[in-house]
Amino acid sequence: MKKITSYVFIILLITLGSILIFNTQITNWVIDFLSNRAYQTKITSSNQDTTTFNYKSVKPVSSYSVAMQALKPHSDGLIAKINIPAVDIKLPIFYGLSNRNLIRGVGTMKRHQKLGKGNYAIAGHYMTSSGVLFSPLANVHFGEKIxxxxxxxxxxxxxxxxxxxxxxxxxxxxxxxxxNYKFNPNKPGIFQ
Incomplete structure (x- = not known):
């Protein structure tokens, strides 16, 4: 019995150590998984009036916040998608700046802005790991399309x-x- 307890304790220590060592990689993988899953969902046109646009309430991404989002995922609030092929960014755009939205993708910064009309302000987290959320933005160049x-x-x-x-x-x-130009997907090749 003492031998089994020792083995369980050793396995527990190895597992805990691995989680601590690979914490950043695990967190980035979960963020990437959540944003890819949200990007694949259907776009809704409904804006949520209960969301926040208070940029001061946005918290940095933490392992805890990512884990909570992974445990109780939400697929609501997707209003658009952003694609920057030159740097391989494909992210969902959510209405508002809630921490939940910014873990899964990017959020709109102004309540009444309209896509295709002037400056469409969005915000997202810039991660130090390449390929996660807005981290590839450092590699964009003038003239590339969004x-x-x-x-x-x-x-x-x-x-x-x-x-x-x-x-x-x-x-x-x-x-x-x-x-700005808008492309009607129902009429391929026709720009309005």
Missing amino acids: YLINRHYQYIYRITGKSIIHNYQIGVIKNIPQA
């Missing part, structure tokens, strides 16, 4: 600038009047 897709149209934006935005530098979300 595709935003909702239930009805695909909007094409082009990268015209690149800069590091600090946490509370919110002046960049103001509308910029520029022409």
